[in-house]
Amino acid sequence: MIFPTALLEKPISEHPDILEVKVVPVPDKDNGENSCACVVKRPESDLSPKDIVALAEDTMSGVAKHYYALDHVIIFENTIVGKTKEELISAACLQLGITKIK
Structure with missing residues (x-):
């Protein structure tokens, strides 16, 4: 449980x-599920996934890590019309082992 x-x-x-950010549950063989932050950052930003995990850890410092387990961060960039490319989202899901919606 996340x-x-x-x-x-x-x-x-x-x-x-x-x-923009959306945190979603992803399957995990040990914990059942963990969290994944799907982030759209400013185009000029050099923010890394490690920076985002550190931000979450600083914010949740009083909470046991297994309760929030932000183990995955995926950074997307929007197209010029402000949308995220669906193929990037699909590829990220496959990378995390998400092959079907329950």
Whole structure:
């Protein structure tokens, strides 16, 4: 079981380099599920997945890590019309082992 996603989304979304964030559960063989932050950052930003994990860990410092387990961060960039390419989302899902929706 993962920590309520809104508690992870709020501090990440407040970062000035983040345009949009959605934290979703992903399957995990040991824990059942963990969290994955899907982030759209500003084009000029050099924010890395490690930076986002560190931000979450700082914010959740008083909470045991297994409750929020932000183990995956995927950074997307929007197209010029402001949409994320679906093939990037699909590829990220496959990378995480998500092959079907339950």
